[in-house]
Amino acid sequence: MLKTKPRENKIPIDVASQTYKPSHLAESLLFLDGKPFSIKNQPYIYDMYDADPIESLSMYARQCAKSTTVANKIVIRSMRNSNKTLYVAPTAKQVSTFSNDRLKPAILFSPFVKKYFIDKNCSMAVMDKDFANGSVVHLRSCYLSPDTVRGTSANDIFIDEVQDIMYE
Numbered sequence: 283m284l285k286t287k288p289r290e291n292k293i294p295i296d297v298a299s300q301t302y303k304p305s306h307l308a309e310s311l312l313f314l315d316g317k318p319f320s321i322k323n324q325p326y327i328y329d330m331y332d333a334d335p336i337e338s339l340s341m342y343a344r345q346c347a348k349s350t351t352v353a354n355k356i357v358i359r360s361m362r363n364s365n366k367t368l369y370v371a372p373t374a375k376q377v378s379t380f381s382n383d384r385l386k387p388a389i390l391f392s393p394f395v396k397k398y399f400i401d402k403n404c405s406m407a408v409m410d411k412d413f414a415n416g417s418v419v420h421l422r423s424c425y426l427s428p429d430t431v432r433g434t435s436a437n438d439i440f441i442d443e444v445q446d447i448m449y450e
Contacts, residue, residue, distance in 0.1 A: 293398045297311075297358075297361045297362055298361075298362045298363055303331070303332045304331040304332055304355065304358045304359075305321065305327075305328045305331035305332050307358050307361070308321070308331055308354045308358055309321065309322075311361075311392060311394040311395065312354055312357065312358075312388055312392045312394075312395070313388075313391050313392045313393070314350065314387075314388070316391065319354065319392075321347075324346075324347060327347060327351060330351055330355075331351070331354070331355065331358075339444075349380055349383075349384045349442075350384055350388075352369070352380075352384070352440050352442070353380070353384035353385045353388045354388055355440075356369065356385060356388075356419055356438070356440065357385070357388045357389055357392070357395060359417075359437075359438055360399070360413050360415075360417035360419060361395065361398075361399055361413070361415070361417070363415075363417070364415055364416035364417055365417045365418075365437050365438065366417070366418050366420075366435060366436045366437050366438075367417070367418070367419045367420070367436055367437065367438045367439075367440070368419075368420050368421075368422065368431065368434050368436035368438070368439045368440070369385075369419065369420070369421045369422070369439075369440045369442070370421075370422050370423070370424055370431055370439065370440070370441045370442065370447070371421075371422075371423055371441075371442040371443055372423060372424070372425040372442075372443050372446040372447050373423050373425050374423040376423065376442065376443065377408070377409070377421045377422065377423045378408050380421065380442065381408045381409070381411075381421050382408065385411065385419070385421075386406055386411070389406070389411065390406065398414075399413045399414050399415060399417075400413065400414060401414045408421065409421050409422065420434055420436070422434070424447060425446070425447065425448065426448060427448075428449075
């Protein structure tokens with residue numbers, strides 16, 4: 283993992299400010315499929331972005347923007363402060379798919395994020411992503427054993443398909 287120092291160019295808005303709700307930041311700063319991200323047609327998702335409980339368990343139906351919501355929450359939290367995030371899924375294939383199809387595009391195809399939070403020292407590897415403000419995202423699989431996540435410190439933990447993960 284590369285160590286990065288904070289960027290010197292001034293970010294035009296204070297993304298760390300509590301003035302802006304995460305849903306507002308997502309709709310203002312993130313892109314999806316080449317277009318500005320929007321949840322206006324899915325108003326029930328606003329609460330998923332803006333709630334900040336200490337612990338949360340969410341159950342979703344299929345094809346209702348769960349992975350996009352998680353990816354965007356990770357990006358917004360990573361922009362807000364120097365954050366450490368751990369994303370866990372049962373299999374390496376699920377981690378790779380989430381990393382390449384949801385998280386990486388949310389970072390690299392959102393002009394604001396790319397300009398102010400990504401530089402040449404940032405890693406965009408499948409299992410680890412770094413931001414220029416010091417935020418780090420670790421992505422791990424742990425189908426048969428939790429050993430792959432032991433010792434990983436994080437401020438935020440997102441566990442996908444939790445019903446498929448074996449517990450000790």
